[in-house]
Amino acid sequence: MAICCFFLFRNTLYYYLSDKRHVVEFQVDPFFSLTKSIRVKYPVVIGNTIVLLVDSLGFTEKYTNIIEHEKFNKSIIDSHNSNTFNKYKNIIFILGESAFRDRHSVYRYSKNTTPEMSQIFSQSNSCIINNVHSPSSITRDAIPMLFSFAKPDDELPLLNEKNIIEMANVQNYKSSWISKNGESGPHSSKYSIIAKLSNIFIEDLQDDLQLPQQLIDTDFQNNEKNFIVIHLAGSHKPYKLGYDETDKLSLPDGDDYDLTVYHTDRVIKQIYNILQEKLDDFILIYTPDHGEIVNLGHGLLRKSKEFSNQYEIPLMIYSTYDNYPCKEIETYRNNNQMINTSNLVYLLSNLLGFSVNIDPSFIQNDLILSVDGQSYDYQTHIKQYQK
Template identity: 45%
Template sequence: MLGSLFLKLILPSLIFTAFLFYLITIIKKNLANTSLLLYSVLSFTTLSIILVIIDIKDENRLISDIKEDKKQLGIFFHDKVPLIFGDAVYLLISSYDNNKYANIAEIEKFNHAIVAKKDNDNKNIILIMGEASLYSRYSAYGYHFDTTPHMTKLFSTSNSCIVNNAHSSSPITRDSLSMTLAFHTPENEDNLFNNKSIIEMAKANGYKTYWLGSQEIQGLHGSKYGFIAQKSNDLKLTDYNDNKLANLLVKVLSDNAQKRFIIIHLYGNHLPYNNYDEIDKKALPNAENYDLTIHHTDRIINDIFKVINEKKIDFNLIYTADHGEIVNVGHGLEKGREQYLILFMYKSTNNRFNCDFIESFRNKDGYLSGLMNKYILSELLGYEIDKNILRNEREYDRILTANENILPFSLME
């Protein structure tokens, strides 16, 4: 490893730097005023640093990536800073071990918003988390292509609802998902490590917990929510294959657990929009690839409901998404309202937790924020929430942007 780095990175940089210093020495001998040379070098260095700082601020989601993994700063310096200095910074920072997620021991402390346990009779709570799913491309929300024929029917029956005006808390999966499943807020992620996650709360109230995921739970993009996922009693991954999730659910619902909390994490509608097959193309021959992935996800959701219906279980089910999408552009951008506009669908066999229960979390501006997910799940799991804290969180409708800025959602363009 070190030998490869020396040949590919360090040796060429040393040769180039030595040549540059030789060139400067020759120039210096021919300059009457050496202070001019010093001034020029200092000016060049200062300008380079300023330009690097500007680049960091302007680069989409780079600040967030650096906060998540310091090695990203090393990579940026290596790419942007000339001569051996950039290479040295890269090697130094790359040697840093990002181990903040290493300790996955159970956390004992509940968040201060949780005041008590209360009786509930919700036996199976299922959260399906979609990926990069823009609500306006769902025919269930009025899109002109019939992208969601199954969901339109499934969530239009009694005790079901297709919720309008829902938005995510962040345009980046790792932040949005962690703010759904832990008491991490846009202002501070300390509660991710100091307070029980929703998964740990479920276990503390007698639920067996399951994570059925299509996406990775390690690395730059997955470690934050992976830290939470690894607290589950049962964790299964499909390597980006949503088609396997329904079969995994069959096994989950065949065990002898009395109460279950199940998270199903889809690959869904992520770039490059290739999560579809010939069935989807035949159904929507004139649709864009993104729409085909929505249609395919609709089939996945239908397969999940087939399993639920075959098992004849009581359940509370939420289907939402980590964030939206600027179609054919992506997400994780500093601007773009469509990155935050998501679906929210709900179905329950428990009349105590009907659609009015979900609507109670809507704020004064008429939006249901992704920051409310943790509180919705807490109540479904049998916890009482401090009403003042809930009201303050509900009405302070803010988002965490791609570059770690906190912004009222109403100001997102």
Template identity: 30%
Template structure:
């Protein structure tokens, strides 16, 4: 007998002798992220179902088909753990629908860029796989047939009980938002799969957005004297890290020079802490309480096209299908939509140059990567200007500065014409000193940092010469969910409905409520959130969206 085979047999024998320890260890590792993010009752359900699953796998393990089943089960359990553990490890959050939508909508370049955040999880994930595999193997070899049969029976009873209970709930419409299959999976160690089911359902619903025809009482266009309107949808930009807003480093030299030609919002507040929800609400009539297909269909891209604008969507953020999420559904209502595989945002500029050659009035959206994690990948080495010695702080601030450079390049192309730029970030980021890369998306128990964003409207000199424009600083809180109404006025569009949410209208009325949504679709009052991630945690009250929300 070879040394390797003898060693393997010795290891197998030792492991088999500790089958109960392996069983408990496997379950404990699976519960690791659960205990930090979910109620105790949820952890108990997952633990029970996990034990029953391992016992059932042990019951069939001795046969070849059983070994295949055990391997597939172990792989699926490992995948669930990998997703949940990585989310908790990086974001200190449970895995939720927004994360699932982001994964379904991601592209290869973004996946490569983000992979660095999750590399440190790999040893733990691999360890879990082998512990679980040997737990099943040792249980098969050491438990009596009666115990293994009992495990199968308990698993059937458990799944049957929760399936029936959730089916009855569904019949009574107590869980309208959640598909039945998602509710059932939530009670198993495959609970992350529930979020993917919801995300896939949401992606299918997003297709309805482009199919709906919104009626306006009296759609009209009034000449604004501006030929080119460009909207730059930023990504993950913290207002507090921008020189324009008083930051102590030169992160926005271009934007800071815009002050005389711009309307700058000092307290812009995003509606959600993730792109897949924030951008659709900013560009449409949807809001955290009313996230419906009808309201998403009433979006600024569609209405600009209906009033005679040539509309283009140019994105550095990839997509996995024409209806993969709400953003793509809105983008697809434009006359031309393109997703460009870029390394840096400046690679969108040739497409912008081409769009600007189209005659007549134009409405162009540039959706950039900005300072999205990992920020070190968002700019070329030549743009590494800020060097304080703190790598990830410098990476983030240099990414903000590179976005500033990109905005400057767009402005250069527009300066000789009557043009205007609206820039805003989709959401902010929280600063977590315990995280190596420092900055992260807000999710569970968010702070105001997750929603505090920059926003301004810039006018070229020719645009300023043609008509009087509103310039200066807007000091009051501005929910970017009102950007739809703001852009209607900016573009000279009237729908026949009074537009008093627009700062540019004489009837303007400021916002009294500032609802914001976290990654789990809980709705908070912005004013009740803690100021920063490092502020003392508080039990902030929240509510669910209205029953007809997606």
């Protein structure tokens, strides 16, 4: 019996440590990471017995403290930017999921997957931005770098400094986070500590098409100022769960992934119509957490000619105020003419009325956080895995 247990433990440990993602997941949520691997490898009785043993060891999740922070990031000079303070009173950020840029017709894809986005983001003071990539290829790591000052090589600002939701609250915006997804557990706890600081927090819906009604139900139009994040399920696998019959009829030549993009397009149009009806002025930003290697997924470390697709994303901005957001974002391009969306936090800070002093190295040192838990130069990382 002892020999059997020894070999069982050895094989489990070898299987677990052979995948770097297991090690990174363990640092976030040890219990989830271990039990997921155990249940994959072992049948029900043995697996459940080991899970009970793991549970008895008392492992806990890393990102559980939802606290308000006292300290601002060092890039924030003061809270009264003379050019933007109290100017942009309605800021709406639609956060997509697993959206590969080159499957959007607005980025010249051959199938008409984004007819509504093409119209919305082609208007005056709006922009469809090229050469943009995410700071990570998984949701858990990408979203904290959109809404906090965490960087691929430094997560401490996420844990120790005010994030964008807190900064919106400081400036007397009514903050709302409305998500189709359940914003808890190992894949989302790292950013749920941001989301749950919102004045209004809504999660765990059945379909992205329910998000517009949830937005209406917040009565946001009655607030003097709004900062709203709307988090889609978007184009996450399995793709068949991300579209409906309307999408199939409207885009008969589209594959499963195309139909999820078309579904997102419909959701964005509905949200846009609501904003147009209920607000005089607003800024609407759309970008996903990361891209997708279509039919394979994301968060992958394998050599492929499509490796970079899991980082390549759309970024679009609509504004009824002026063209400041579109002009400002262009100043975030590095020497390779790329924009890393980890730097969107500076645009959001400016829009919220803060004065910002950006360290130029954050723009030029174009880092990503890999699923192995290490930070790398984006171009170097892509070349390493791109066949």
